[in-house]
Amino acid sequence: MKNNLHIYNTLTKKKEKFEPINPPFVGLYVCGPTVYSDVHLGNMRTFNSFDIVYRYLIHLEYNVRYVRNITDVGHLVGDGDDGDDKIEKKAKQEQIEPMQIVQKYTNDFRNINRLFNLKNPDIEPTATGHIVEQIEMVQKIIDNGLAYVKNGSVYFDVKKYMETHDYGTLSGRKVEELLEQTRESLEGSDEKNYFADFVIWKNAGADKLMKWNNPWGQGVPGWHLECSVMSTKYLGERFDIHGGGMDLKFPHHECEIAQNVGATGVSPVNYWMHTNMLTVNGTKMSKSLNNSFLPHELFSGNHELLEQGYSPMVVKFFMLQSHYSSTLDFSNEALKAAEKGYERLMKAYELLWKLEASKENSADLKEQIEGVISQAYAEMDDDFNTPKTIAQLFELVTIINKINDGSLNISSETLSFLQIKMKAFIEDVLGLMLEKVGNNDALDGVMQLIFDIRKNARDSKDWTTSDLIRDKLKALDIQVKDGKDGTTWSI
Numbered sequence: 001m002k003n004n005l006h007i008y009n010t011l012t013k014k015k016e017k018f019e020p021i022n023p024p025f026v027g028l029y030v031c032g033p034t035v036y037s038d039v040h041l042g043n044m045r046t047f048n049s050f051d052i053v054y055r056y057l058i059h060l061e062y063n064v065r066y067v068r069n070i071t072d073v074g075h076l077v078g079d080g081d082d083g084d085d086k087i088e089k090k091a092k093q094e095q096i097e098p099m100q101i102v103q104k105y106t107n108d109f110r111n112i113n114r115l116f117n118l119k120n121p122d123i124e125p126t127a128t129g130h131i132v133e134q135i136e137m138v139q140k141i142i143d144n145g146l147a148y149v150k151n152g153s154v155y156f157d158v159k160k161y162m163e164t165h166d167y168g169t170l171s172g173r174k175v176e177e178l179l180e181q182t183r184e185s186l187e188g189s190d191e192k193n194y195f196a197d198f199v200i201w202k203n204a205g206a207d208k209l210m211k212w213n214n215p216w217g218q219g220v221p222g223w224h225l226e227c228s229v230m231s232t233k234y235l236g237e238r239f240d241i242h243g244g245g246m247d248l249k250f251p252h253h254e255c256e257i258a259q260n261v262g263a264t265g266v267s268p269v270n271y272w273m274h275t276n277m278l279t280v281n282g283t284k285m286s287k288s289l290n291n292s293f294l295p296h297e298l299f300s301g302n303h304e305l306l307e308q309g310y311s312p313m314v315v316k317f318f319m320l321q322s323h324y325s326s327t328l329d330f331s332n333e334a335l336k337a338a339e340k341g342y343e344r345l346m347k348a349y350e351l352l353w354k355l356e357a358s359k360e361n362s363a364d365l366k367e368q369i370e371g372v373i374s375q376a377y378a379e380m381d382d383d384f385n386t387p388k389t390i391a392q393l394f395e396l397v398t399i400i401n402k403i404n405d406g407s408l409n410i411s412s413e414t415l416s417f418l419q420i421k422m423k424a425f426i427e428d429v430l431g432l433m434l435e436k437v438g439n440n441d442a443l444d445g446v447m448q449l450i451f452d453i454r455k456n457a458r459d460s461k462d463w464t465t466s467d468l469i470r471d472k473l474k475a476l477d478i479q480v481k482d483g484k485d486g487t488t489w490s491i
Contacts, residue, residue, distance in 0.1 A: 001180065003060065004381040007241070008325060010249065010272040011170055016382060020240050026062045027239030028054060029231040029269075031248055034071040035105035036086040038294050039112050040420065041330075042285065046275045048316060049324035050243045051118040051382075053273070055081040055429050056380055067234045068121040069111075070101040071096070073210050075200070075223045075264050079251070081199040085220065098210050102126075102179070115312040117431045123234050127226040131212050134221040134229050138201050138214075139265050141317055146262040150191040152217035158196040161258055167196070170257060170272060171250035187200050198255055212432050224255035232268060242269040245411050246276055267373065281399030301482055307332045310339060311479030313435050317342040320430060345390075346353060346434055349426055351404055358409035366414045373394055373421045386430065392423060410486040450486045484485045 016025075020026050030050045033043055047068075052208075057064045077083045091098040127134075131213040138154050141147040146157050151352075158167055158175070168174055175196050200222040204211035211218045231239065237260070244253065277284065280291040282426070293303045298336040301309030309364065318338035322328045376392035378386045396418065402408040426432050450469060457465040473480055481488045 004351070004378070005056075005060065006383055006477045007271050007273065008383045009270075010274050011269070013172075015269070017042055018240075018271065020062065021238060024061065024063050026057055026064045026241070027235035027236055028057070028064055028066045028225070028243070029239065030066070030121075030229055030242075031244035032069040032071065033105075033109050034075040035102050035109060036075075037105060038296075039105070039109045040292065040294060040425065041298070042278050044112060044116060044295060045278060045319055045324075045328060046243070046245045047113065047118060048116055048319050049275045050273075051431060052320070052324075052384055052386060052429065053114075053243065054119060054121075055239070056384060056430055059193060059203055059424060059429050063237060065123070065232060066119075066121040068123060069227060069230050070102075070106055070126045071223070071226065072106075072126050073101075073224060074127055074221045081222070085208075085210060091209060094315040105174075107366045110475060115295070115299075116316050117313070117433050118430070124167065124236070125230045125231075128210075130226065130229055130233065131221065133233055134225050135212075135214050136220075137229050137259065140263040141200065141259065144262055144265075147200060149216050152219060153191060153199055154201035155192055155197040156200050156255070156258060156262065157193065158198070159194040159260070160376045161262065165258070165261055167258060168250075168254060169309075171254050173254070189391060195438045198222065199225065209361060211314075224259060225253055225482065226274070227252070228256045228259040228263070228268070231263070232427065237266045238268055238270070239274060240269075241271045242274075246274040249274055273324075275324045276327050279327055282329060283332050285330070299481070305332075308336075310335050311435050311481065314339045314342050317345075317390075317432060321390060323385055323387055325383070331475060341390075341394075342432075345393060345397060345426070346432070348400045349422060350434065352400050352422055355400070355403055355410070355415060357412035357415045362409050362411065362414075365408055365410055366417075367416060369396065369399060372399075376421075376425060378427065384404045389425065390430075393422070396416070396422060421463055447489050451489075455487075 003018065006015050007018050016384045018245070025106050028050070030047070032047075033039055049465070050068075054066045055176070061092055073085060073088060075086050077086055077089060085098075086113060087098050087101050091101045094101070114344075138147065138396070138435035141156065142149070142154065146161055147154050148157055149155075161167055162175070178196055181377065201214065202219050202222055203215060204219045208220075211220055222266075231242065242256075251270075257267060260266065279285055283289065283291060285292045291305060293305065295312075295315070297303040299309050299312060299316055316333055321326060321338060372395045374387050379392060382388070397409065400418075403410050452474075454466055456468045457469070471478070478489055
């Protein structure tokens with residue numbers, strides 16, 4: 001197995017050659033969603049990025065075990081140690097069971113993953129499904145003298161940990177700096193022996209809906225604990241790659257490292273990877289600024305900042321045009337350009353399978369195509385550089401179009417090689433797919449008739465018929481986009 005893959009390791013702050021612990025096996029863990037609301041684009045950018053990592057490792061013939069968790073308890077509002085559980089708070093607001101909230105938004109998350117054509121992880125564990133293992137890890141940390149119990153809660157002893165280990169090695173944060181940042185917001189810290197200590201098991205009062213019996217009373221696991229437990233349960237005390245958004249570096253991932261070391265004495269991960277944040281027209285995407293939109297709003301165009309809707313594959317292609325560690329800026333201009341680029345790439349890809357080989361064998365063209373493919377691999381090997389890989393694919397698009405118009409000749413052997421490699425990169429590695437198979441004029445005509453009926457219903461305020469058409473199309477997984485230039489569809 002040839003391996004030239006290099007990964008930027010957040011832990012060491014440098015790009016390193018990827019050397020699996022136990023080749024050809026690779027362990028990959030990614031922090032999944034907290035399922036209390038619709039999945040947002042920042043989440044999907046992360047999951048799309050690690051889908052590429054997963055796909056490329058498989059393409060390189062590694063035997064990958066991909067674990068991505070579902071957080072269904074323990075994640076508090078504000079991401080700290082005090083406050084309400086996000087899921088429980090939503091359940092109380094809607095006056096339903098917390099597990100109804102979990103199921104609803106887990107289903108939503110999986111549906112969005114399917115629209116983006118993301119591969120399912122090999123294992124998708126939940127926090128509530130691993131309560132026993134989390135209690136066991138807490139007890140190990142206590143037994144090793146790195147945690148203490150206060151009023152039914154268990155806190156990780158950061159000061160004790162720092163006697164023998166670095167705390168802040170991943171994020172680069174210093175405890176002294178943390179103290180300055182938290183002097184004015186030490187609510188709930190009266191239980192802690194030290195301001196930087198964090199909860200690994202939280203006492204739950206009588207008013208809490210979600211709680212489990214444990215050696216210290218009744219309570220819930222701390223948010224950071226589940227990932228320490230589930231990653232090592234399925235990947236071992238040491239595994240290859242751990243991923244997530246950059247906002248998780250501190251405190252979540254920093255605490256994970258401390259917990260793992262506290263329980264096993266071993267730092268768990270060889271390569272830490274983090275995706276960057278999203279912006280809109282150069283400004284950080286935020287609900288408070290009213291400039292954030294959900295995936296379904298992006299698909300439908302139903303948002304005041306959007307001029308039209310964009311199909312899932314166009315949005316995916318747009319995200320792949322920026323390196324996962326770079327800021328990704330959404331704008332109508334950039335999305336429209338991505339739409340044109342995606343259409344150009346996929347039209348050439350469709351055309352590729354209709355080309356006929358020439359009797360003439362061009363050695364120069366063979367070398368040119370092999371050179372472009374080789375460079376595409378080099379770009380992917382350089383920390384999964386999808387934008388530069390896509391640039392190489394467009395070099396092949398130009399070649400395909402020239403073969404089609406007769407400007408270039410290609411042998412059957414070279415044509416077969418080109419088809420195999422284009423499929424490998426477009427479908428297998430990048431996960432792109434045709435959203436409408438072929439040019440079915442009859443089906444287009446039927447869809448246009450449906451849209452005309454829907455428009456007439458809306459114009460006459462027949463909302464029942466209009467909503468029925470919309471719901472039936474959605475049930476058939478037909479994506480409808482209403483834009484300035486009319487209504488379009490994709491599957």
